[in-house]
Amino acid sequence: MCAVALLLGGCGGGKGGDAVTYQCGSNALEIQALERDIPAFTKRTGIGIALNPFNGDEKLYAMVAAGQEPDIFTVNNVLRDRFASEGRILDLRPFAEKDPFADRLLASARADGVSLDGGWYSVSNWAFTVGVYYNRALFAEAGIAPPDSTWTWDDMVATARRLTRDANGDGKTDRYGVFIGSHFIEAFEQMNHAPLPREALFLSLSPEARDVYVRYLALMQDGLMPDTRRVQAMGMQAPQMLENGTVAMLVEAVPNTNLFETLTIDWALAPLPRFAGKAPRYFRSHSGGLAISARTRHPQRAWEALKWIVSGASVYQPNPVLRDADFAGGWERKHARLAATGFRDVWRLAEQQEGGDPRYFVRFSSFTMAPILERFQPLLDRLWSRSIGIDELAAAVPGINARVAKDLENTLATSAMKPVFRDALRRQLAGQRPADGK
Amino acid sequence: MGRVSRDGDSRGNAMKSGRWTGLLFVSPWLAGFLLLTAGPMLYSLYLSFTSASMLSAPVWVGADNYAAIVSEDPLFWISLTNTAYYVGVFVPLSVVLSLALAMLLRARVRGLRVFRTLFFLPSVTNVVAVAVLWLWIFNPDFGLLNSALRVFGIDGPLWMQSEEWAKPALVVMSLWGVGGMTLIFLAALQGVPAELHEAAMLDGAGAARRFFAITLPMISPSILFNTVMSLIGSFQVFTQAFVMTGTVQPGSEGGPNNATLFYVLYLYKKAFQEFRMGYASALAWILFLLTVGLTWALLRLSKSRVHYEAGHGR
Numbered sequence: 104m105c106a107v108a109l110l111l112g113g114c115g116g117g118k119g120g121d122a123v124t125y126q127c128g129s130n131a132l133e134i135q136a137l138e139r140d141i142p143a144f145t146k147r148t149g150i151g152i153a154l155n156p157f158n159g160d161e162k163l164y165a166m167v168a169a170g171q172e173p174d175i176f177t178v179n180n181v182l183r184d185r186f187a188s189e190g191r192i193l194d195l196r197p198f199a200e201k202d203p204f205a206d207r208l209l210a211s212a213r214a215d216g217v218s219l220d221g222g223w224y225s226v227s228n229w230a231f232t233v234g235v236y237y238n239r240a241l242f243a244e245a246g247i248a249p250p251d252s253t254w255t256w257d258d259m260v261a262t263a264r265r266l267t268r269d270a271n272g273d274g275k276t277d278r279y280g281v282f283i284g285s286h287f288i289e290a291f292e293q294m295n296h297a298p299l300p301r302e303a304l305f306l307s308l309s310p311e312a313r314d315v316y317v318r319y320l321a322l323m324q325d326g327l328m329p330d331t332r333r334v335q336a337m338g339m340q341a342p343q344m345l346e347n348g349t350v351a352m353l354v355e356a357v358p359n360t361n362l363f364e365t366l367t368i369d370w371a372l373a374p375l376p377r378f379a380g381k382a383p384r385y386f387r388s389h390s391g392g393l394a395i396s397a398r399t400r401h402p403q404r405a406w407e408a409l410k411w412i413v414s415g416a417s418v419y420q421p422n423p424v425l426r427d428a429d430f431a432g433g434w435e436r437k438h439a440r441l442a443a444t445g446f447r448d449v450w451r452l453a454e455q456q457e458g459g460d461p462r463y464f465v466r467f468s469s470f471t472m473a474p475i476l477e478r479f480q481p482l483l484d485r486l487w488s489r490s491i492g493i494d495e496l497a498a499a500v501p502g503i504n505a506r507v508a509k510d511l512e513n514t515l516a517t518s519a520m521k522p523v524f525r526d527a528l529r530r531q532l533a534g535q536r537p538a539d540g541k
Numbered sequence: 542m543g544r545v546s547r548d549g550d551s552r553g554n555a556m557k558s559g560r561w562t563g564l565l566f567v568s569p570w571l572a573g574f575l576l577l578t579a580g581p582m583l584y585s586l587y588l589s590f591t592s593a594s595m596l597s598a599p600v601w602v603g604a605d606n607y608a609a610i611v612s613e614d615p616l617f618w619i620s621l622t623n624t625a626y627y628v629g630v631f632v633p634l635s636v637v638l639s640l641a642l643a644m645l646l647r648a649r650v651r652g653l654r655v656f657r658t659l660f661f662l663p664s665v666t667n668v669v670a671v672a673v674l675w676l677w678i679f680n681p682d683f684g685l686l687n688s689a690l691r692v693f694g695i696d697g698p699l700w701m702q703s704e705e706w707a708k709p710a711l712v713v714m715s716l717w718g719v720g721g722m723t724l725i726f727l728a729a730l731q732g733v734p735a736e737l738h739e740a741a742m743l744d745g746a747g748a749a750r751r752f753f754a755i756t757l758p759m760i761s762p763s764i765l766f767n768t769v770m771s772l773i774g775s776f777q778v779f780t781q782a783f784v785m786t787g788t789v790q791p792g793s794e795g796g797p798n799n800a801t802l803f804y805v806l807y808l809y810k811k812a813f814q815e816f817r818m819g820y821a822s823a824l825a826w827i828l829f830l831l832t833v834g835l836t837w838a839l840l841r842l843s844k845s846r847v848h849y850e851a852g853h854g855r
Binding site: 160161164165167168185189191332333335473474477480481482484485487488490509513516517518519 | 596682814
């Protein structure tokens with residue numbers, strides 16, 4: 104019996120004794136790099152870090168429910184706000200008040216970790232912007248000058264038109280001018296000055312957002328861009344499409360290690376095109392970060408470890424969330440070809456727009472994002488397949504919002520939310536409820 | 542009298558002792574069933590009447606979850622319709638196909654064991670691996686299927702990204718894995734007495750007549766078994782849709798336009814993406830009751846049609 108009890112006792116916990124447990128990604132390179140670096144950190148500080156590698160919100164949620172979560176783990180904004188509202192992660196402000204580390208973070212990175220009660224619950228560990236990757240050889244062949252920060256959406260469309268080609272005249276396009284994944288539309292909404300407030304509880308389609316949807320659909324209708332559904336059916340091979348010449352321009356995240364390491368063509372980067380008559384709104388996006396479990400037995404050690412992960416662990420350096428990091432230079436040293444691609448210029452534009460929204464993929468309040476997307480995404484599928492038009496999409500919005508309001512009221516009535524969050528949400532709901540929302 | 546009593550006592554003791562021995566032997570299973578199946582089931586029944594999220598203490602909400610599912614949740618009906626389509630198409634097709642394959646695999650041809658292995662292989666292959674493989678087969682540009690269709694001048698559909706074709710595509714893919722059912726039919730066919738066929742042949746019955754009058758009735762218990770198992774399994778279709786539609790982009794599972802939002806996939810989304818465990822538990826119990834009801838109906842309807850050698854119809 105004793106042996107069984109000891110065995111069971113040994114299996115549980117997993118907190119690694121006095122070591123701080125950290126949920127890193129479950130990829131071999133990240134784990135190996137951290138394992139290389141941790142001994143030096145431990146020697147210097149006396150703080151051990153035990154890795155707990157896994158991916159997936161489902162697993163994290165189950166671990167939190169079972170009281171088995173690591174001391175430090177990665178959360179997206181939705182989970183962060185949820186855990187914060189239920190007191191499951193630490194408010195980091197008490198640590199930050201007596202530590203100059205917080206000043207090293209970009210204001211946007213700091214703001215991204217703030218939840219509804221004004222508490223600071225997660226430290227961003229990454230940032231990215233969005234740019235246009237293009238095939239430089241195809242541009243040169245067509246006599247097109249490399250795009251710069253002055254180019255507009257219309258310029259991009261004209262360029263795409265010149266680069267789209269049906270070589271053998273069989274009526275099927277061999278090369279499309281451009282491809283923009285539908286999940287990058289928000290970047291263009293941002294450039295078109297569509298309001299994308301982070302605390303939006305409800306779905307809205309502003310005239311600027313609608314304008315972008317119409318332009319996006321036109322790219323497909325005019326045959327300048329492959330049908331987004333066809334590309335999705337091919338398993339998201341957008342980078343390969345640029346590599347094999349199926350598209351001449353590709354809108355993607357910057358930086359994108361996968362693209363940097365796999366593209367063998369002569370490629371370069373351009374900033375997102377502006378919309379005529381409007382100042383550009385480049386941005387850097389964070390979306391989530393590292394949080395500390397409220398159940399940690401050693402909060403100060405966890406804070407020290409978190410700081411080191413963000414600013415010292417080599418696998419995450421140079422970290423774009425740090426003011427004093429030479430991010431572009433560091434990446435050019437990591438990927439020698441980047442220096443000749445315009446990467447530095449695109450990144451600098453994003454840096455100049457410090458604090459710019461949207462917090463990418465976080466268009467809506469964490470508390471209503473799931474019910475909105477659950478109803479909005481199927482309609483977008485229908486929009487892309489052209490079985491509905493933009494007017495029908497807009498007409499569905501009030502119905503979606505009515506359901507969202509009901510869902511939110513249920514959440515407020517039944518969840519284990521702390522009163523300060525509940526009150527803040529109720530105030531938001533009172534202020535934002537659409538006129539026809541029930 | 543005394544002797545009878547002693548005999549009775551010893552028989553009773555032996556029976557008691559046998560009962561305890563039996564219970565001892567089944568106790569590992571019983572413990573597993575009670576702890577890992579019955580217990581969680583009952584707990585989920587309780588959760589279905591609460592607003593549980595796993596993280597906080599469940600709050601009793603009565604039948605609110607059930608009422609909301611049935612009267613206010615269009616996705617419940619969409620997922621139910623999708624699942625009904627899948628069950629309605631897959632179950633009969635799988636039974637017919639596996640029976641046809643079993644009959645083919647009885648043929649005395651060279652390499653029969655190789656054929657049997659080949660047909661059974663997909664059943665023991667990991668569903669995720671199979672799903673990824675079929676993603677490539679359904680690839681609209683480079684996939685085997687559309688390439689084959691192009692030979693006949695047909696421009697194939699987008700398959701998994703087409704509202705119309707996504708469900709049929711999943712049915713086709715699932716039919717690839719009927720090896721297990723085929724095996725059961727094969728065993729049943731081998732149990733049909735050859736003399737019945739010989740007698741019928743002497744009476745002048747043709748192959749079709751012998752199939753419908755002898756083979757089918759004789760293997761009807763296996764048909765019923767396979768149908769029931771296929772029905773229950775089909776109601777739980779999940780992995781294929783999750784893997785084949787979830788690779789598109791985050792949150793795209795069940796697309797396009799909810800065409801592959803099957804019941805269990807919807808349940809999973811509620812439980813593990815939105816963490817609404819109470820609501821998801823209610824969904825699970827509705828599915829359980831539906832499956833039990835349909836299985837019971839199927840067993841009732843089949844009573845007079847299934848032939849058992851004992852002749853009792855049960």
